[in-house]
Amino acid sequence: xxxxxxxxxxxxxxGTYSIKYGTFQISKETNEVVEExxxxxxxxxxxxxxxxxxxxxxxxxxDIIGDLNKKxxxxxxxxxxxxxxxxxxxxxxDKDQVETRVKDELEKYASQxxxxxxxxxxxxxxxxxxxxxxxxxxxxxxxxxxxxxVGIIKKHLYDNQLKFGGIYPALYNVYExxxxxxxxxxxxxxxxxxxxxxxxxxxxxxxxxxxxxxxNKVLHYGTKVFSDELFDFASKSGTTTLSPSDVEAVxxxxxxxxxxxxxAAMELDINNxxxxxxxxxxxxxxxxxxxxxxxxxxxxxxxxxxTNDNASFMTIRKGPTHFLFSGGLINAxxxxxxxxxxxxxxxxxxxxxNFQNTLEQTEASILSDEFRSxxxxxxxxxxxxxxxxxxxxxxKFNLNLIDKVDSENENLIKVLLxxxxxxxxxxxVFILILSCLRSGFNYYSVSxxxxxxxxxxxxxxxxxKNTEANRNELHKLKLESQLIDLKxxxxxxxxxxxxxxxxxxxxxxxxLGPNIILKDLKFTTTLPQFKKNNYKKWKKSQNEKDSPWIxxxxxxxxxxxxxxxxxxxxxxxxxxNTGIFKITKQxxxxxxxxxxxxxxxxxxxxxxxxxxxxxxxxFSMQGSVLMENLL
Numbered sequence: 001x002x003x004x005x006x007x008x009x010x011x012x013x014x015g016t017y018s019i020k021y022g023t024f025q026i027s028k029e030t031n032e033v034v035e036e037x038x039x040x041x042x043x044x045x046x047x048x049x050x051x052x053x054x055x056x057x058x059x060x061x062x063d064i065i066g067d068l069n070k071k072x073x074x075x076x077x078x079x080x081x082x083x084x085x086x087x088x089x090x091x092x093x094d095k096d097q098v099e100t101r102v103k104d105e106l107e108k109y110a111s112q113x114x115x116x117x118x119x120x121x122x123x124x125x126x127x128x129x130x131x132x133x134x135x136x137x138x139x140x141x142x143x144x145x146x147x148x149x150v151g152i153i154k155k156h157l158y159d160n161q162l163k164f165g166g167i168y169p170a171l172y173n174v175y176e177x178x179x180x181x182x183x184x185x186x187x188x189x190x191x192x193x194x195x196x197x198x199x200x201x202x203x204x205x206x207x208x209x210x211x212x213x214x215x216n217k218v219l220h221y222g223t224k225v226f227s228d229e230l231f232d233f234a235s236k237s238g239t240t241t242l243s244p245s246d247v248e249a250v251x252x253x254x255x256x257x258x259x260x261x262x263x264a265a266m267e268l269d270i271n272n273x274x275x276x277x278x279x280x281x282x283x284x285x286x287x288x289x290x291x292x293x294x295x296x297x298x299x300x301x302x303x304x305x306x307t308n309d310n311a312s313f314m315t316i317r318k319g320p321t322h323f324l325f326s327g328g329l330i331n332a333x334x335x336x337x338x339x340x341x342x343x344x345x346x347x348x349x350x351x352x353x354n355f356q357n358t359l360e361q362t363e364a365s366i367l368s369d370e371f372r373s374x375x376x377x378x379x380x381x382x383x384x385x386x387x388x389x390x391x392x393x394x395x396k397f398n399l400n401l402i403d404k405v406d407s408e409n410e411n412l413i414k415v416l417l418x419x420x421x422x423x424x425x426x427x428x429v430f431i432l433i434l435s436c437l438r439s440g441f442n443y444y445s446v447s448x449x450x451x452x453x454x455x456x457x458x459x460x461x462x463x464x465k466n467t468e469a470n471r472n473e474l475h476k477l478k479l480e481s482q483l484i485d486l487k488x489x490x491x492x493x494x495x496x497x498x499x500x501x502x503x504x505x506x507x508x509x510x511x512l513g514p515n516i517i518l519k520d521l522k523f524t525t526t527l528p529q530f531k532k533n534n535y536k537k538w539k540k541s542q543n544e545k546d547s548p549w550i551x552x553x554x555x556x557x558x559x560x561x562x563x564x565x566x567x568x569x570x571x572x573x574x575x576x577n578t579g580i581f582k583i584t585k586q587x588x589x590x591x592x593x594x595x596x597x598x599x600x601x602x603x604x605x606x607x608x609x610x611x612x613x614x615x616x617x618x619f620s621m622q623g624s625v626l627m628e629n630l631l
Contacts, residue, residue, distance in 0.1 A: 003026055003389060003392045003393050004026070004392045004393075004394070005025070005026050005027065005028035005031070005392075006025055006026070006027065006028050007025055007026075007392060008023050008024070008025050008036060008069075008072060009023070009024055009025065009072070009075060009165075009388060009391050009392060010022075010023050010024075010068065010069055010072040010073065010074050010075065010165070011023075011024060011074070011075050011076070011077065011384045011387060011388070011391070012074050012075075012076050012077075013076075013077050013078075013380075013381070013383045013384050013387075014057075014076060014077075014078045014079060014082060015043075015079055015199065015200060015380075016043070016047040016053070016079055016081060016199070016200045016201045017042070017043060017047065017199075017200035017201075017223075017224070018040050018041060018042050018043060018200075018380065019040070019041040019043065019060060019064065020038070020039070020040055020041075020380050020381055020383070020384060021038075021039055021041070021064060021067070021068070021074075022035060022036070022037050022038030022039055022067075022381070022384070023035075023036040023037055023069055023072065024036065024038070024384065024385075024388055026388060026389075026392060030356075031356075032353060032354055032355060032356065033352060033353055033355075033384075033385040033388050034353065035353065035381075037067070038381060039064065039067050040380055041060065041063065041064050043060065047200070047201060050081050050082055050146075050149070053082075054148075054149055054152045054153075055152075057152060057153065057156050058155075058156040058159065061156050061157070061160055061162075062160065065160050065162075068162060070161055070162055070163070071163075072163065072165075073163035073164060073165030073166075073405060073406045073407065074157065074162060074163060074164060074165050075165035075166055075167075075168065075387065075391045075400075076153065076165075076166070076167045076168070077167070077168050077169075077170065077173060077383045077384060077386075077387040078167060078169070078170075079170075079199065079201070079202070080169075080170055080199075080202055080204060080218045081201060081202065082145070082146075082149055083143060083144065083145050083167065083169040083170070083401070084109075084113050084115075084143075084144050084218070085141055085142065085143050085144075085169060085170070085171045085216060085218065086105075086109045086141070086142045087127070087139060087140070087141050087142075087215065087216045087217075088102065088105035088109075088138075088139070088140045088141075088142060089138075089139055089302055089305070089306070090102070090105070090136075090137070090138040090139075090140070091137055091305050092132065092135040092136075092137065093135060093136050093137075093138060094134065094135060094136075095131075095134060095135065095136050098129075098136055098138055101138075102124050102126070102138065102140045103124070105124075105140065105142060106122065106124050106142045109142045109144065110122060110142075110144055113144055115144045115145075115146050116147065120147060121144075121145035121146075121147060121150060121167075121401045121402065122142075122143070122144050122145065123142075123143045123401065124140050124141065124142055124143075125140065125141045125143065125171075125172075126138065126139075126140050126141075127139045127140065127141055127212060127213045127214070128212045128213070128214060128306055130305075130306065137305045137306055139212075139213075139214060139306060141171055141213075141216065143169050143171060143401070145167065145169075145401050150167070150402065153167075163406035163407075164402070164405055164406050165391070165405050165406065166391075166400035166401065166402040166405045167400065167401045167402055168387045168390050168391065168399065168400060168401070169401060170197070170204060170383060170386075171206075171213075171216060172387075172390055172399045173383060173386035173387045173389070173390060174195050174197070174204070174206050174386055175206075175208070175213050176386060176389035176390055176393075176396075177195070177350075177355070177385075177386045177389065178193060178195065178206075178208045178213070179211070180355065180389065181193065181324070181355075181359060182211065184356060184359055185359055188321075188322065189210055189211060190209075190210060190312075190315065191209075191315065191320075191321040191322065192207060192208070192209050192299075192315065192316050192318075192319065192320040192321060193207070193208045193209070193320060193321070193322050193324070194206065194207050194208075194295060194320040194322070194323050194324070194345070195208075195324045195326070196291055196323060196324070196325050196326070197325075197326045197327050197382065197383075198222060198223055198287070198325070198326070198327030198328070198329040198330065199222045199223070199327060200222050200223055200224050200328075201220065201222045201224055202218050202219060202220055202221070202222045203218075203219040203221055203222050203287060203290070203291065203327075204216070204217070204218050204219075205217045205218075205219065205291055205294050205295065207295060207298060207320065209312070209315075209316060210312065212306075214298070214303075214306055215294075215295070215298040215302075217294040219290050219291070219294065221286075221287060221290055223251075223327070223328065223329050224244070225283055225286075225287070226247050226251065226280060226283050227242065227243070227244040227247040229279055229282075229283045230242050230247060230276065230279055230280070233275065233276075233279050237275070239270070239271070239272075239275075240268075240269040240270055240271075242268065242270075242276070246268060248328075249266065250263060250266070250268075250276070250280070251280070251329070251332045252331065252332060252376060253266065253333075254277065254333060255280075255332035255333025255334050255335060256277075256280060256281050256284060256332060256333060256334045256335065256337075256338050257333040257334045258277050258281075259333075260273040260274055260277060263276065263277065281338070284335075284338055285338075285342070288338070288339070288342040288343070289342075292342065292343070295319070295320065299316050299317055299319060300317070303316040303317065319344050319345065320343075320344075320345045321345045321346065322345050322346050322348060323339070323343050323345050323346070323347050323348065324348045324349075324350050324358070325339065325347065325348070325349055325350065326349075326350040326352075326379060326382040327379065327382070328376075328379060328380055330349045330350075330375060330379060331349075331372050331373075331375035331376040331379055333372070335349075336349065336363070336366045336367060337367075340363075347366075348361050349361065349366055349375060349379075350379070350382050351374070351375065351378065351379075352378055352379065352381045352382045352384070352385035352386075353378055353381075353385065355385070482539075483530075483532070483535060486535075486548075513567060513570065513571060513574065515562060515563040515564065515567040516560055516561070516562055516567055516571055517560050517561040517562075518558060518560045519559050519560045519561065520557075520558060520559045520560070521556065521557075521558045522556065522557045522558075523554055523555070523556050523625075524554070524555045524556075524557075525554050525555070529549070529550050530548050530549055530550075531548045531549075531550060532548065533548075534546055534547070534548040535548045553582075553624040553625060554624060554625040555584075555622070555623070555624045555625075556622070556623055556624065556625060557620070557621075557622050558620070558621060558622075559618070559619065559620035559621075560618070560619060560620075561592075561616050561617065561618055561619075562589070562616065562617045562618075562619055563616055563617075564617070565589065565591075565617055567617075568587050568589055568617065568619045568621075572587065572621070575623070580625055581623050581624070581625060582623055582624050582625075583621060583622075583623040584622055584623050584624055585621065585622040585623070586621075587619045587620060587621035588619060588620050588621075589617050589618070589619045590617065590618045590619075591615070591617055592613075592615065592616050592617065592618055593615050594612065594613065594614050594615045595612075595613050596610055596611065596612050596613070597610070597611045597612075597613055598610050598611075599611070
């Protein structure tokens with residue numbers, strides 16, 4: 001069930017003997033109905049029919065208005081005398097005729113109850129349908145509501161600045177509580193379950209099976225019959241009669257326990273209390289007998305047509321396994337014992353504010369005085385607790401007989417329409433029209449100023465259209481200028497004193513050791529490369545490692561003679577230690593043995609000159625001069 005929890009709802013239960021009302025919510029923690037406040041208003045007039053009742057409703061509402069919340073819409077759950085319900089059992093109807101037959105039943109019932117058939121609030125709800133070959137078995141519920149009753153209820157509410165939240169018939173309410181029961185007790189789904197509500201004027205009997213509402217009977221035989229029977233008994237026997245309030249007191253204090261001493265102590269004008277108690281017990285048996293007769297009629301005469309198979313039929317024929325009783329009568333002493341004697345199934349007495357406990361009741365817990373006292377205070381609110389499941393379920397809003405209801409936050413127009421006096425309504429309507437005209441003028445003024453501003457803004461936007469592009473272009477040019485300056489500065493550094501470097505380096509190398517003779521030295525320059533992506537990072541950090549210039553160096557290649565093999569490594573170490581030179585390739589060395597070299601004499605005809613070249617090593621190496629560490 002998609003029921004909203006922890007949301008306050010205001011309900012009124014219009015009964016024929018009393019009006020129950022208050023503000024309630026469903027707890028998110030326990031999923032039970034919780035009262036914020038609750039009240040019972042005993043109707044001062046004897047019930048004389050729904051028309052007279054409705055005529056007096058205005059005075060009843062004025063008596064209880066101090067307890068009502070004007071901000072919350074009032075939802076109603078009404079006695080079946082105001083929302084009469086009748087179940088139609090249609091057997092073997094042609095499938096294409098089901099809708100027509102159901103409508104005929106509704107018209108017949110409306111005519112019987114003298115309610116206009118075209119009433120906006122009359123409804124038909126399909127409770128059960130079983131498909132046969134070309135026929136169908138149908139149970140439909142016809143629910144009627146006299147339009148004039150709706151008008152009367154609304155008028156009395158609006159006269160007192162109250163809000164109307166709709167009407168929920170008892171037939172829907174009890175079905176929702178049955179669904180809650182089988183949700184908690186899954187085995188109950190395949191058992192016949194009966195709900196019986198003892199009202200003042202009527203007793204309602206509902207039978208459920210496999211999630212379906214199969215039987216509903218409204219017996220015009222309620223708890224009022226106890227005072228009626230005692231009145232007849234007193235009239236015939238010539239003894240003292242008891243008022244309805246005295247009968248109610250006797251039922252609560254003595255019930256059906258035959259405790260004549262308690263009745264004698266109540267100081268009623270009774271000589272012999274025994275016949276009175278016996279009369280009460282016989283009346284209770286009569287009510288139970290009518291309930292049993294209604295159930296037996298269904299399970300014996302109608303159940304065969306509205307079950308899915310023989311096993312289901314036999315389950316229903318065995319009778320209900322659980323009876324859930326509600327109403328003021330159930331808290332009478334020894335009611336449970338008498339009910340257990342008359343009905344075969346397990347007995348449950350509905351606690352409206354602890355329904356889960358109702359399903360788990362034991363005989364010991366039911367017979368306790370504490371529980372009976374609790375029921376006496378709370379059992380009158382069963383219809384409201386059942387209706388809460390509908391009133392807080394948005395998916396079942398269509399079960400409200402009234403589709404146009406007031407919300408918690410109403411607009412001004414709805415408030416004006418509900419004002420009781422037309423002259424005040426006219427004045428307020430005039431004020432509303434004046435306010436609308438003033439708002440319209442203000443809107444026109446603001447709209448005109450806005451359009452003027454919009455035109456000026458468009459012109460300014462057009463004039464500044466190219467500004468952003470120009471600014472971006474200037475930024476790019478400035479960046480290019482910085483890069484060119486950097487390149488120029490680097491080239492200056494690179495070429496500064498360039499002509500003196502070979503001489504300087506040659507002299508330096510010659511002085512590195514007496515055992516080295518330099519025979520050849522060549523320098524080549526490498527064109528430095530500029531990494532544009534590194535420039536922005538270097539501009540911020542100014543770290544040499546982030547420099548955008550790479551390969552800033554002069555390469556050299558040299559060859560010569562070393563007197564010994566160890567002189568070459570010594571030369572390399574000497575070059576590296578200067579911090580200027582980097583040897584990129586290992587030197588090549590070659591041993592040259594001693595040999596004679598003959599050359600011609602400078603004098604014509606002179607003897608040849610013979611020179612002896614001592615043994616030595618030739619070598620060649622390559623490296624680079626680092627630009628970052630200038631000489």
